[in-house]
Amino acid sequence: MGSQEVLGQAARLASFGLILQVLSARQVSARTAAEIRGMAAHGPLRACPRATQFRGGPRNGGGGRSTGDRAAALVLFRLITFVLNAFILRFLSKEIVGVVNVRLMLLYSTTLFLAREAFRRACLSGVTQRDWSQTLNLLWLTVPLGVFWSLFLGWVWLQLLEVPDPHVVPHYATGVVLFGLSAVVELLGEPFWVLAQAHMFVKLKVIAESLSVILKSILTAFLVLWLPHWGLYIFSLAQLFYTTVLVLCYVTYFTKLLGSPESTKLQTLPVSRITDLLPNITRSGAFINWKEAKLTWSFFKQSFLKQILTEGERYVMTFLNVLNFGDQGPVLLRSYCFYVLLLAINGVTECFTFAAMSKEEVDRYNFVMLALSSSFLVLSYLLTRWCGSVGFILANCFNMGIRITQSLCFIHRYYRRSPHRPLAGLRLSPVLLGAFALGGGVTAVSEVFLCCEQGWPARLAHIAVGAFCLGATLGTAFLTETKLIHFLRTQLGVPRRTDKMT
Secondary structure, X not given: OOHHHHHHHHHHHHHHHHHHHHHHHHHOOHHHHHHHHHHHHHOOOOOOOOOOOOOOEOOOEOHHHHHHHHHHHHHHHHHHHHHHHHHHOOOOOHHHHHHHHHHHHHHHHHHHHHHHHHHHHHHOOOOOOOOHHHHHHHHHOHHHHHHHHHHHHHHHHHHHOOOOOOOOOOOHHHHHHHHHHHHHHHHOOHHHHHHHHHOOOHHHHHHHHHHHHHHHHHHHHHHHHHOHHHOHHHHHHHXXXXXXXXXXXXXXXXXXXXXXXXXXXXXXXXXXXXXXXXOOOOOOOOOOOHHHHHHHHHHHHHHXXXXXXXXXXXXXXXXXXXXXXXXXOOOOHHHHHHHHHHHHHHHHHHHHHHHHOOHHHHHHHHHHHHHHHHHHHHHHHHHHHHHOOHHHHHHHHHHHHHHHHHHHHHHHHHOOOOOOOHHHHHOOOHHHHHHHHXXXXXXXXXXXXXXXXXXXXXXXXXXXXXXXXXXXXXXXXXXXXXXXXXXXXXXXXXXXXXXXXX
């Protein structure tokens, strides 16, 4: 399958899947939708991040099967965290959720970004010949860097930023300390994580992250149910528990693997004992590879723009105090769904654009990203002043729209002299669009008459109406989007019924 067909079907999948999400947003009441979105998107019970692309290998089984297993696992655990987040919001105030959602998670993500993002990209670059001892030594530098950044950012969070009312959000200082500590604990597993990624241990990544998320969710739900007065203690301990379990999964796996007879068969592994993963002086006498160190610095400068675009709205909320802590948590799910639609399209188009760009084109695009970062932060501040929390969504939509437009222009030029038109995959069939419109109308009427002050029988009826519309829409998609269904079957390794009969 050519790259143009993959791009076209991926674009079609993005359009279909996220329009479906906009439709399904009507199944939740306005208040519940706002609460759930705030937690599900950035909340303290974050779903496990998506695994990176990989090639099927002997340790992972077939590529299609591994992709299907991974996708199923990610959907399952996102559903688990979604349900648990909705449960937690019934017991805690939105101010506590807002502080965890924005302030503490931003401290955690910023510490990890500053300490490891550039190291990951440099050590996973396409260099075939490398001294893994020097690479592992370089990765261990993330730990002292993490300690420095956690201490410095912790001081900023406690001394320079507004401290929430202790009667409304108790134990804020302890939360800052424990979230910073959890970032440092996670960095202890960085050499193991990079080694696993470089050698395609995809199942290890999925299992480790999934197990960590499940246990964190269970612990959080238990503490919320039995000790809700603990406040930020609950999320802080759960976050520290999550990172500890995650690191232990990687350490335990490599300890058992390198200590077993099977390790002698894995000729591709650059280490033979667990102690080889610890810092040590190489035979050449050099502690690190300075070329990799310079590449790390180069990646750090490039990644900084990405961090601003990714977490820009939370930096604005944290440092400019444009919203109170209650507004910083839940926002309107329906408005956010349109942003997620743009996210899906941008993810497909920008991924292809970066893969096809030359080095000179990437450098020019970095300057565009710098301008986007500045305009995005300014626009976020202004729109929040005018529109409240929805202003952040509007600013993100504007940012994504500009990036999508740039990518679409590049793809159009790229295939201008080719008979292939992959961007046609963004167009859905009229029948399916009609099904979306009809489902949206039916659920809107159901919301007016059945949701959400009519008691639980009416709510259950509203959910049933939504489930019926969802099933009808999926059935319509299955019958009309034949190329998309064939593409998914091919990628997931699902045989057709006729194949089984033959």
